[in-house]
Amino acid sequence: MKWVSLFLAAMLVFSAMFIFPAMPAKHNDTYDFLIIAHEKFVKELQKFVEYKNEHGIKTKLVGLNEIYEGRYFKCHGRDDAEKIKYFIKDAYDAWHIKYVMLVGSADLLPVRYSYLNDISSTWEYERKFISDLYYADIYDANGSFSSWDSNNNGYYGEFQHEINGEKYTDKVDLYPEVAISRLACRNNMELKNAINKIMAYEAGIKNNKILLAGGDSYPNDPCGNIPEGIYLENKIAEVLSNYEAIKLYPPENAADISRHINEGVAIAVLEGAGAHHLWATHAYDSEKWIYYYGWNIRLLKNDIYPIVVTSGARLAKFDEKRECFNWIWVASRHGGVASLGSTGLCWTGHGRNVSEFYLGNLHLRFFQQYKNCSRLGDAWKNAIVSYLNAFEWNGKVEKAFHMKAAEEFIIFGDPTLSIHSIESMEYTNVLYVGGSGPNNYTSIQAAVNAANNGDTIIVLPGVYNENVSIDKKIEIIGRNATLVGSFNVFSSAKIxxxxxxxxxxxxxxxxxxxxxxxxxxHSYYGIVIENASCVRINENAFECRYGVYMKNSPYAKFNDNIFHNNWYGIWAEKCDFIEIMNNNFSSNRWYTLWLEGSNGSIVENNSFYKNWYSIFLYHSNDCIIEKNEILHNEHGPQIVFSSRNSIRSNDIRYNEHYGLYVDNASKQNEITKNNIIDNAYNARDDGKNKWHANYWSDYIGNKYRLLAFLRVPKFIPKFNFDWHPALQPYEL
Incomplete structure (x- = not known):
């Protein structure tokens, strides 16, 4: 016993002299939402954690020191950023978290820089950029920890990263296991503003307005001369078609944007250029900048807080002394509830490619996910995954641009934010015309007068003799109803x-x-469109003198209509960027499709059969005529005073005069991969245009293959050549 007593006494002395390291606490709970914060923000966040838990989001708040000290899981990692990432991994495995929010500026909560060489002229200017996606990409495709530094040289996310003449590339997975965001707070006032707006937003009423501000990102662009901001935002408006779109194309000035934000919108999209603390765009083909600054955000007085999405260089770069543009939206008393933008020199496509590649495509995918998700972070995460799955990355440049778009796309805000998505806007009221009982009216105009925005009017079978004027956002549906008269539409109504x-x-x-x-x-003029943009004409049947007459009305879309036995099918003057797709034009007696001064338009997948003139471009540039069937007309396509158009992959056969005619004032048109077969005169080109790889029924090489082998070109009157004619018709 004496020896036992001496041993216990020695142990007490030893334990007083030395402190054994604490073992990590064991937690078997599960959580939805992990908040990692610098210690200075922990107290302010307690109320927010309670709020989230009360609203069904199981939330865990952890301070940085708790991570570094191994309070919950053993701490390991080469630097603080990797220690945080390992903690997120352990929380993902043990607590099954779905969402992570980092709270702290770059000075307070570590960031990870990606050393991605985008193989562009700007690389020397931006050798690294912030990527919070690093924290969300926990595992690689093999189930191993995704360190982003597979070569262990201390540089993360390398792609063709050059050091002393050698280039290094890490194995980077990029697929996020969790949805991640950041509140880049520098002080508790910014944190309080952000939290208060999140709680107010989730408790607030729904708003169905989307502000679209954009213009021409690349004026005088040789790639089709399309105003990229406008083109992309119209695509976004189509995805969110149940939102009321406010289109500033472009905004007149900063006050124009602020006015609409103050009036209240659910979403604000600013597609353009940027420089860290300011966003900018141009009017179409103008070099003059239109600016929106960070201080414009601070002067806002709105009480409805939008989710803001921006494109522009470094608008979300939050590691500088001056606050970045995107963070100001969230940190300010008013402004936005969340913002999404790029931490680096973001890349977008030129012309129509703006919606097909890089950041523009990622934005489009985000909104496709937004309308189907209930949480903001899920929309971000799903958009990243969808984007990564969409492309085959072959060339180094293409791969670098795609990777960078995903890595630099960041959320400032709460990833568990309950989105006010209005995928299918409910009508507040249904009115009837021609029936009996409540909400029934004897005339369409009386029902329109009684309706409110968002209402539906159903017109029951009968003949209605009236001229109806509509200045509300309503839908009017005819059920075997005939109107002898007209609709005059001054709003975004549906008929x-x-x-x-x-x-x-x-x-x-x-x-x-x-x-x-x-x-x-049926009328002299079927539909008249004047000074109106983005009108959509779908699945109608026209038998008129003029099926559609339109002037000064850009961005119209015609899909799946039938134009039969009109004098003129579609006559468009000064209507840029219209799209005419999947329509049927037959037996029209004069100009079937006349595009005058209508630049950047698309004519695709239409059928032209037994018309007089099929397609006539007049003073229209940068258009695409593609995959149309043009058969048995008096005249095939005519290109007059029109340049830089692309006529490709059309089936042009059996027309009574020229299959394709280009006048001497039309330059730099490209005519390629068409079937030009058995027209009275297959083609004539009086200008200087490029003909390439078309199939010609009258090419001498079809009969004498030796001449084709010797690369004898196809001669095109007046004096031009197709230098590489196809030897078999294309399957179009």
Missing amino acids: RGFEIKGENYSIKCKGNDAFVEGNSI
Whole structure:
């Protein structure tokens, strides 16, 4: 016993002299949401954690020191950023977290820089950029920890990273296991502003307005001369079609943007250029900048806080002394509830490619996910995954640009934010015309007068003799109803399912975003569109003198319509960027499709059969005529005073005059991979244009293959050549 007593006494002395390291605490709980914060923010966040737990989001708050001291899991990692990432991995494995929010600026909570060489002229200017995706990409494809430093040289996310003449590339997975965001707070006031707006947003009423501000990102662009910001934002508007789009194309000035933000929008999209603390764009083909600064955000007085999405260089670069543009939206008293932007020199495509590649495509995917997700972080995560799955990355440049778009795309805000998505906007009221009982009216105009924005009017079977004026965002649906008269549309109304017999015209659109679908139209002018943008004409049947007459109305879309036995099918003057797809034009007696001064338009997948003139471009540049069937017309396509158009992959056969004619004032058109077969005169080119790889029924090399082997070109009157004619017709 004496020896036992001496041993215990010695142990007490030893334990007083030395402190054994604490063992990591064991936690078997599960959580949805992990918040990692610098210690200075922990107290302020307690109320927010309680709020989240009360609203069904199981939330765990952890301070940085708790990570470094091994409070929950054993701490390991080569630097502080890797220690945080290992902690997120352990929390993902043990607690099954889905969302992570980092709270602290770059000075307070570590960032990871990606050393990705985008193989562009700007690389020397930006050898590294912040990527919070690093923290979300926990495992690689083999289930191993994704360190982003597979060669262990201390540089992370390397791609063609050059050191002393040698280039290094890490194995980087990029696929996020968790949805991650950051509140880049420098002080508790910024944190308080952000938290208060999150709670107010989730408790607030729904808003169905989206602000789209954009212009021409690359003025005088040789790649089609398309205003990229406008083109991309119209694509976004199509995805979120149940939102009321406010289109500033471009904004007149900063006050124009601020006015609409103050009036209240759910989403604000600013597609353009940037320089860390300011966003900018141009009017179409103008070199003059239109700016929106960080201080413009600070002067906002809005009480409805939008989710803000921006494109522009380094607008989310939050490691500088001056606050970045995207963080100001969230840190300010007013402004936005969340913002998404790029931490680096973001890349977007030129022309129509703006929606096909890089950041523009990622933005489009984000909004596709946004309308189907209930949490902001899920929309971000799903967009990243969808984007990474979408491309085959072959060349180094292409791969670098795609990787960079994903790595630099960041959320400032709460990843568990409950999105006010309005995928299918509920109508507040349904009114009837021609029936009996409540909400029934004897005339369409009376129902329109009684309706509110968002209402639906159903017109029951019958003949209605009236001229209807519409200045509200409503939908009017005809059920075997005939209107003898006209619709005059001054709003983004929808008109569906009528037979319309107008004396002078059937429908006149003077409101942006009007939608006309599924009608049978008979009048001198079927539809007149004047000074209205983004009108959509789908699945209608026209038998008129002019099916559609339009002027000064860009971005219209025509899909799946039938133009039969008109004098003129579509006559468009000064209507840039219209899209005419999947329509049927037959037996029209004069100009079937006339595009005058309508630059950047697309004519694709249409059928032109037994018309007089099929397609006529007049003073229209940068258009695409593609995959059309042009058969048995008096005249195939005519290109007059029009340049830089692409005529490709069309089937042009059996036309009574020229299959394709280009006048001497038309330059730099490219005519390629068309079937030009058995027209009275297959083609004539009086200008200087490029013909390449077309199939010609009258090419001498078809009969004498030796001449084809010797690369004898196809001669095209007046004096031009197709230097590489195809020897077999294309399957179009």
